[in-house]
Amino acid sequence: MLQEVKAKHPRITYADLYQLAGVVAVEVTGGPTIEFIPGRKDSLESPEEGRLPDAKKGAPHLKDIFYRMGLSDKDIVALSGAHTLGRAHPERSGFDGPWTKEPLKFDNSYFVELLKGESEGLLKLPTDKALLDDPAFRPYVELYAKDEDAFFTDYAASQKKLSELGFTPPSSTVKEAVNTSVVVAQSAVGVAVAAAVKGCIPVPMAALLSAKARQLYLQEIEKARQDLRALIYSKNCAPIMLRLAWHDAGTYDAKTKTGGPNGSIRNEEELKHSANNGLKIAVDLCEEVKAKHPKITYADLYQLAGVVAVEVTGGPPIDFIPGRKDSKQSPPEGRLPDAKLGASHLRDTFQRMGLDDQDIVALSGGHTLGRAHQERSGFDGPWTKEPAKFDNSYFVELLKGESQGLLKLPTDKALVEDPEFHHYVELYANDKDAFFRDYAVSHKKLSELGFSPPSSGWKVGLALSIAAVLVLAFVWDQLTDISPDPYLLWKQYNK
Numbered sequence: 001m002l003q004e005v006k007a008k009h010p011r012i013t014y015a016d017l018y019q020l021a022g023v024v025a026v027e028v029t030g031g032p033t034i035e036f037i038p039g040r041k042d043s044l045e046s047p048e049e050g051r052l053p054d055a056k057k058g059a060p061h062l063k064d065i066f067y068r069m070g071l072s073d074k075d076i077v078a079l080s081g082a083h084t085l086g087r088a089h090p091e092r093s094g095f096d097g098p099w100t101k102e103p104l105k106f107d108n109s110y111f112v113e114l115l116k117g118e119s120e121g122l123l124k125l126p127t128d129k130a131l132l133d134d135p136a137f138r139p140y141v142e143l144y145a146k147d148e149d150a151f152f153t154d155y156a157a158s159q160k161k162l163s164e165l166g167f168t169p170p171s172s173t174v175k176e177a178v179n180t181s182v183v184v185a186q187s188a189v190g191v192a193v194a195a196a197v198k199g200c201i202p203v204p205m206a207a208l209l210s211a212k213a214r215q216l217y218l219q220e221i222e223k224a225r226q227d228l229r230a231l232i233y234s235k236n237c238a239p240i241m242l243r244l245a246w247h248d249a250g251t252y253d254a255k256t257k258t259g260g261p262n263g264s265i266r267n268e269e270e271l272k273h274s275a276n277n278g279l280k281i282a283v284d285l286c287e288e289v290k291a292k293h294p295k296i297t298y299a300d301l302y303q304l305a306g307v308v309a310v311e312v313t314g315g316p317p318i319d320f321i322p323g324r325k326d327s328k329q330s331p332p333e334g335r336l337p338d339a340k341l342g343a344s345h346l347r348d349t350f351q352r353m354g355l356d357d358q359d360i361v362a363l364s365g366g367h368t369l370g371r372a373h374q375e376r377s378g379f380d381g382p383w384t385k386e387p388a389k390f391d392n393s394y395f396v397e398l399l400k401g402e403s404q405g406l407l408k409l410p411t412d413k414a415l416v417e418d419p420e421f422h423h424y425v426e427l428y429a430n431d432k433d434a435f436f437r438d439y440a441v442s443h444k445k446l447s448e449l450g451f452s453p454p455s456s457g458w459k460v461g462l463a464l465s466i467a468a469v470l471v472l473a474f475v476w477d478q479l480t481d482i483s484p485d486p487y488l489l490w491k492q493y494n495k
Contacts, residue, residue, distance in 0.1 A: 015040030019163040026159070028312045029085060030230025031106030032152035034159050037169040055093060055125040059134035062127060069165055071158070077131055077140035078158040081151055084110040088123055097123040104234040108152075111145035152226075214454075217295065221322050224293045224301065228308040236388070237285060238309035239370025244282035245306025245447065246366070247275065248299070251331040252449035254354040259331035260450035261324055263298030270330035275338075277376035299324035303447040310443065313369060315390030316436035318443050321453040339377060339409040343418040346411060353449055355442070361415055361424035362442040365435055368394040372407055381407035392436075395429035 002017055009017075016038045023034045053065045066076045084106055087098035099122060100109040113122055114132055131137040144151035232238050244265065251259030264270055266283050286301055293301075300322045307318045337349045350360045368390055371382035383406060384393040397406055398416055415421040428435035 012038075013040055013042045015042050022159065022163065025085070026082070026106055026155075028229050028233050029104060029106040030226045030228075030233070032156040032226070034156045034163075036160075036163070039170045040167050053127060055088075055095065055127050057130075058126055059130040059137065062130060069162070071161060073136045074140055074154060075158040075161060077137050077144070078151065078154040079162060080128070080131060081108065081110050081144060081155055082106075082159075083128070084108070088125075095123060095125060097121065099123050099128070102234065105230040107230070108144050108148040111141050111151065114141055115145050217322065220293050220295055221300065221304065221320075224289050224296055225304060225308060227289045227292060228305050229312055231285060231288060232305070232309055232312055235285065237282070238313045238390075239387070240278070240282045241285070241305040241309040242366055242369055244279055244286070245303050245309070246363075247279060247336060248302045249446045249449055250337070250349075250353065251335040252353045253331070253335065254352065254449075257450060258329075259335060261299050261303050261447055262327035262450070263302060263324070264327045264330045265302065266298055267328060267330045273333040273336075275333075275336040278373060296322075297324055297326045299326050299451075306443070306447065309369070310366075310390055310439075313388060313390040316440040318440045318447075320444075321448070323454055324451050337411060339372075339379065339411050342410055343414040343421065346414060353446070355445060357420050358424055358438060359442040359445060361421050361428070362435065362438040363446060364412070364415055365392065365394050365428060365439055366390075366443075367412070368392070372409070379407060379409060381405065383407050383412070392428050392432040395425050395435065398425055399429050 002021060005021075006012065006014065006017060012020075019040065020036060020038075023036050027033055051065070051068075053062060062076050063073070066072075071079075083099040084103075086103055088095035090096040100113055101122070102109065113119060114124070114128060118124065131141050140154075144154070228241075232241055245261075248263065248265040249261035251264075252261075253259055265276065265279065270276065271280050271283065282305070286298075286305060289305075290296065290298065290301055296304075303324065304320060304322075307320050310316065310318060335349070335352070338345060346360050347357070350356070355363075367383040369387060371387050372379035374380040384391075384397055385406070386393065397403055398408070398412060402408065415425050424438075428438070
């Protein structure tokens with residue numbers, strides 16, 4: 001499977017690719033973000049057999065194996081928690097079954113189930129039971145079963161250690177990354193600090209000292225993001241989540257300052273608008289996340305769901321700034337695009353929002369995800385051959401003309417027929433990077449219609465660019481020449 005990625009990015013070493021795949025696997029299933037520094041070298045020399053853990057053995061064996069690597073008891077238990085994902089296969093290991101009831105979701109349920117004892121249908125290997133029997137392991141099991149945040153924190157640290165065994169991250173790579181601003185901070189506060197380092201946000205001490213409530217809200221946003229990743233991945237619901245975000249935002253009227261991304265789409269009145277047929281499914285799915293994070297507004301939740309939907313299907317990272325307020329007042333019906341109309345209608349609709357031709361074409365590229373449903377829109381079928389993958393194939397297919405089994409709405413055809421639109425269609429069909437860049441900008445604009453992001457403390461690039469895998473926590477030692485030092489201020493504040 002990874003050969004597909006290697007073929008597209010041949011300069012990446014297999015060593016980096018395999019470790020990055022592990023980082024992404026945890027992330028897209030709702031787990032913690034894990035700092036990743038590239039630069040590993042490939043080897044064709046294999047070690048002797050027998051260095052990996054044997055699931056049929058107990059605690060002394062686990063300690064022998066992990067101590068040999070230079071890891072600790074805490075690392076052993078934290079890394080064992082990854083059994084929250086997946087299942088054992090008899091043809092591979094001789095064991096069969098999942099460890100948890102939701103094996104597509106990364107959470108702390110592995111430890112919860114361990115403490116319950118034997119459960120019908122769930123697997124407990126000898127190495128799993130050893131975590132309970134050994135007095136050095138058990139306190140960590142009990143901690144992680146009660147405190148998912150503690151598990152996520154320790155797991156991220158332990159996986160990072162595991163992924164860097166025998167590898168010394170090159171300081172020159174990090175320095176170059178700082179110079180080119182290719183720095184990804186993988187926590188809500190970390191991203192804000194990274195932006196400050198690059199001159200995006202001034203973070204004086206006064207702002208930090210007055211931002212406790214904001215920090216708490218940002219932490220909730222990051223947790224909700226993790227839950228949305230797991231939900232969207234396990235339910236395969238990225239297309240309808242993206243549609244929910246668009247339809248909540250796309251009612252904005254720039255003249256009257258009404259509508260927009262304010263969460264009003266949850267109102268029964270608005271859900272009954274014909275353009276919103278089927279979206280109650282997405283609203284109900286989001287309630288699962290809202291119940292866990294009640295302080296987050298619906299307006300932020302729905303837009304964050306759209307950002308995550310693009311991210312987990314391979315699309316570009318989209319800057320996300322929280323702080324939208326909820327409204328119970330729904331706009332009149334008829335503000336969303338009508339797929340049966342043409343270019344003039346598209347311009348009327350998007351210009352009313354304050355968006356332009358480029359935004360129209362870029363956002364239309366979101367049709368790369370999902371399909372139309374007869375009972376919702378009167379149309380049926382996908383726009384692309386891989387409707388679960390966010391790429392530029394929507395534009396490629398548009399330029400091909402009619403294709404059997406693929407949908408082209410009147411509004412799709414208008415993008416080819418209108419000369420102003422056609423220019424962007426050709427650009428995006430030929431240059432996926434250009435499409436991703438413009439889509440991220442246009443999506444952000446759509447998600448912020450009528451919303452004025454607070455000027456300090458909130459500018460959080462919650463979307464993680466998997467392509468940019470250098471870590472703020474590691475590079476900070478390289479930044480001592482930058483003044484003022486917002487990270488040290490932030491650390492001092494949190495003491």
